[in-house]
Amino acid sequence: MKISAELRAFSERLGHEFARxxxxxxxxxxxxxxxxxxxxxxxxxxxGDRVLGLSMAEALFAADRAATEGQLAPRYNALVRGETCAAVAREIGLGEVLKLGRSEMMSGGRRKEALLADAMEAVIAAIYLDAGFETARNVVLALWAERLDSVDQDSRDAKTALQEWAQANGMSPPRYVQTARSGPDHAPEFEITVRLDDGREAVASGKGTKRSIEQAAAQVLLGQIEGTT
Incomplete structure (x- = not known):
């Protein structure tokens, strides 16, 4: 099967040439x-979700042999959450090559976080089926390299940090509201909005537990706060 020049360029950015x-x-x-x-x-x-998960778990396990499960789990969640997958997808221009229906395209589908995250996982699976786990893992590790290096900072307990900031500024604890849920019961996707008394808020969505998405939302809002202080 021949592919377009656009897809060949994407394969180069991805770091894998497909035999299939x-x-x-x-x-x-x-x-x-x-x-x-x-x-x-x-x-x-x-x-792809499973291939990514095993690649990240294996990398974290090998990188810090003294880390406890309680230390490894938040690092893992920071690396595999939907926001991270979508960010990697943006860096390699995945949205530019997504094949979408007209209505989805018109509604900004190429920029939607959930679509980018899902497609990133699907691409990882495609590499796995094309060339095996070792190749897929190597591509993942290359694309996630900077995030693996900074995972301790990225995985800090954002909910606690945000609550401490709110209290230090005379506000009540942040409020977390589930604003959407989709997907099957065995693999739900949540959208969580976190709000502060001063009207500031942030939204995060993705797969996982509600708590992990709340952490992601808190992390987004902390980033906004740090960017304005």
Whole structure:
């Protein structure tokens, strides 16, 4: 199967040349444009989530042999959460090559965090199916390298830090509101909004527990606060 110059350029940014490029095409196909002859990327997303998870768990385990499970878990969550996957996707221009239906495209689908995160996981699965786990892991480690180096900072307990900041500034504790939920019961996706008394708020969404998404929302709001102080 021949692929476009656009997809070849994306493969170069990704760091993997596909022997079976149809896997990449499927990984980039959103449900809004899928058909009986053009399957979407949801099954690949399911698999890629696990490949990413094992790659990150293995890397963290090897990097700090003295770390406890309680120290490793927040680092892991920081690396595999939807916001991180979407950020990596943006860095390699994944949104530019997503295959979307017209309505999804018109509504800004190429910039939507959930779509980018899901497609990033699907692309990881495509690499795994194309060349095996070792190759997929190496691509993941290359794309996540800077985040692995700074994971201690990224995984700090953002909820505690935000609550301490609010109290220090004479406010009541931050309020966390579930503003959306989607996905099957075994793999739910949450959207959480965190709000402060002064009207500032931030939103985070992704897979995982509600607490992990609350942490992500708190991290976003802390970043906003630090950017204005």
């Amino acid at each position: 490029p149809e896997l990449l095409v499927r990984a980039l196909t959103h449900g809004s444009i899928a058909s009986a002859t053009r399957p979407d990327n949801q099954r690949l997303e399911f698999l």
